[in-house]
Amino acid sequence: MTHVATTPADEARSKPWWREPWPWILMAGPAAAVIGCIITIVLAVQTYGDQGIDDGGVKRGLVVTKQSVESPPAADAR
Numbered sequence: 013m014t015h016v017a018t019t020p021a022d023e024a025r026s027k028p029w030w031r032e033p034w035p036w037i038l039m040a041g042p043a044a045a046v047i048g049c050i051i052t053i054v055l056a057v058q059t060y061g062d063q064g065i066d067d068g069g070v071k072r073g074l075v076v077t078k079q080s081v082e083s084p085p086a087a088d089a090r
Contacts, residue, residue: 029035069078 069076
């Protein structure tokens with residue numbers, strides 16, 4: 013097992029992780045995706061949240077079903 017000795021010059025050059033650029037660059041992509049997702053959800057709720065059903069459908073909870081128009085039963089012609 014070898015031990016690498018650090019010199020005071022090495023310790024002065026090493027910075028804490030938050031002062032290095034690479035962690036911030038790597039976190040920028042996922043952070044942008046989260047922000048974009050939040051913006052998309054807010055816009056969807058604000059724009060389409062109160063949209064009514066006008067084509068004969070019925071909303072029960074989160075399920076929207078279309079009611080079928082049934083014709084009256086035909087009389088048996090004998």
